Amino acid sequence: xxxxxxxxxSKPVAWPASKKxxxxxxxxxxxxxxxxxxxxxxxxxxxYAVETSFPGYKDSWLAALGDFASHYAVGGTTxxxxxxxxxxxxxxxxxxxxxxxxxxxxP
Amino acid sequence: xxRVPYHELKARERIAAIVDPGSFSEIIPPxxxxxxxxxxxxxxxxxxxxxxxxxxxxxxxxxxxxxxxAGQFVGxxxxxxxxxxxxxxxKSAARDRLPCVFLVESGGVRLxxxxxxxxxxxEAIRAVFDCRAAGVPTIAVIGSDIGAYGGMGILxxxxxxxxxxxxxxxxxxxxxxxxxxxxxxxxxxxxxxxVWKTSGGKTRFLLGDAEALVNDSTDAVRDGILSLLSRSAKxxxxxxxxxxxFLQERLDTFGKTPDPDAIWAALGVRDVAAAxxxxxxxxxxxxxxxxx
Numbered sequence: 001x002x003x004x005x006x007x008x009x010s011k012p013v014a015w016p017a018s019k020k021x022x023x024x025x026x027x028x029x030x031x032x033x034x035x036x037x038x039x040x041x042x043x044x045x046x047x048y049a050v051e052t053s054f055p056g057y058k059d060s061w062l063a064a065l066g067d068f069a070s071h072y073a074v075g076g077t078t079x080x081x082x083x084x085x086x087x088x089x090x091x092x093x094x095x096x097x098x099x100x101x102x103x104x105x106x107p
Numbered sequence: 108x109x110r111v112p113y114h115e116l117k118a119r120e121r122i123a124a125i126v127d128p129g130s131f132s133e134i135i136p137p138x139x140x141x142x143x144x145x146x147x148x149x150x151x152x153x154x155x156x157x158x159x160x161x162x163x164x165x166x167x168x169x170x171x172x173x174x175x176x177a178g179q180f181v182g183x184x185x186x187x188x189x190x191x192x193x194x195x196x197x198k199s200a201a202r203d204r205l206p207c208v209f210l211v212e213s214g215g216v217r218l219x220x221x222x223x224x225x226x227x228x229x230e231a232i233r234a235v236f237d238c239r240a241a242g243v244p245t246i247a248v249i250g251s252d253i254g255a256y257g258g259m260g261i262l263x264x265x266x267x268x269x270x271x272x273x274x275x276x277x278x279x280x281x282x283x284x285x286x287x288x289x290x291x292x293x294x295x296x297x298x299x300x301x302v303w304k305t306s307g308g309k310t311r312f313l314l315g316d317a318e319a320l321v322n323d324s325t326d327a328v329r330d331g332i333l334s335l336l337s338r339s340a341k342x343x344x345x346x347x348x349x350x351x352x353f354l355q356e357r358l359d360t361f362g363k364t365p366d367p368d369a370i371w372a373a374l375g376v377r378d379v380a381a382a383x384x385x386x387x388x389x390x391x392x393x394x395x396x397x398x399x
Contacts, residue, residue: 021138028179084152
């Protein structure tokens with residue numbers, strides 16, 4: 001297991017007040033789960049916490065996570081990830097899904 | 108309304124597709140992070156919900172307690188936290204006298220967690236019987252590829268009703284385990300047609316192990332649950348004795364039958380080859396013998 005945390009600057013994001021969190025993905029082979037929660041203390045940055053069963057890929061992770069923070073407005077959130085060997089493209093897709101779930105008007 | 112294949116959905120998608128929109132109120136949701144204490148010690152990543160989402164919801168306005176298992180997470184296995192959530196849900200259902208619905212997708216007890224999982228599933232099964240004794244309906248929905256095996260197969264069998272799709276399977280030992288013990292001549296686990304015809308929805312429906320067989324769509328599953336919600340089968344002594352007699356007679360009749368097709372024919376299926384290919388609704392309507 002490898003664990004690390006990292007923050008990146010990101011534009012502030014807004015979401016419906018009724019929502020407190022959003023979850024995408026399931027922990028399984030080649031897959032990951034992403035939990036996104038509000039973090040009012042830091043509206044202009046996103047704070048990631050990653051736990052992965054595949055050690056040794058921290059550089060790739062940080063590249064994917066930094067990319068997401070610069071391409072999408074996710075400032076003011078904490079994103080926690082449980083991973084079982086997802087590829088960078090799957091990571092980006094799950095991050096987008098979690099963000100969509102958080103910001104959409106649907107319950 | 109949609110015709111999304113039920114078996115393709117994830118646990119939370121299944122809940123969203125079956126309950127009234129926005130009605131699901133989750134108990135111990137992911138942000139509470141009640142997670143397995145065992146898996147990290149084995150280098151296995153944990154899940155925020157330990158592979159099961161539980162809560163209250165309404166289906167067509169009727170309040171229910173509901174659980175959905177995530178088969179992708181360690182095979183939907185029942186660990187300490189997972190089983191505690193099942194037990195808590197069942198106790199809530201018994202207390203509030205509301206039906207309890209399980210969207211099952213599990214290979215059984217999580218062996219990584221040793222006795223905790225074993226004890227946990229036993230407590231959950233006891234809680235199922237507490238519900239039944241109180242006349243609170245318990246319904247197991249079995250329509251995923253993983254199905255209901257091991258302890259979850261037993262728990263499902265202990266519920267009032269089982270609602271299955273053709274994709275669903277219920278059993279104790281899985282096909283590979285049976286092959287390893289009995290040999291490939293006795294049971295060939297690579298023969299998918301044989302595996303599904305032994306433990307799959309159609310055969311379980313014919314044998315009387317499943318009360319309902321529906322198409323592999325979320326609408327059909329939802330309608331099937333609704334039709335069972337109002338019913339309850341309180342297990343008094345006469346009920347248990349009648350069931351025991353039925354099972355003994357079934358074993359006497361089919362215990363030595365080597366071929367599922369022969370069982371289908373003996374149970375009154377009109378055209379076994381066509382029935383094999385029929386959709387569930389067509390199967391129930393046109394091929395299976397009518398239930399008394």
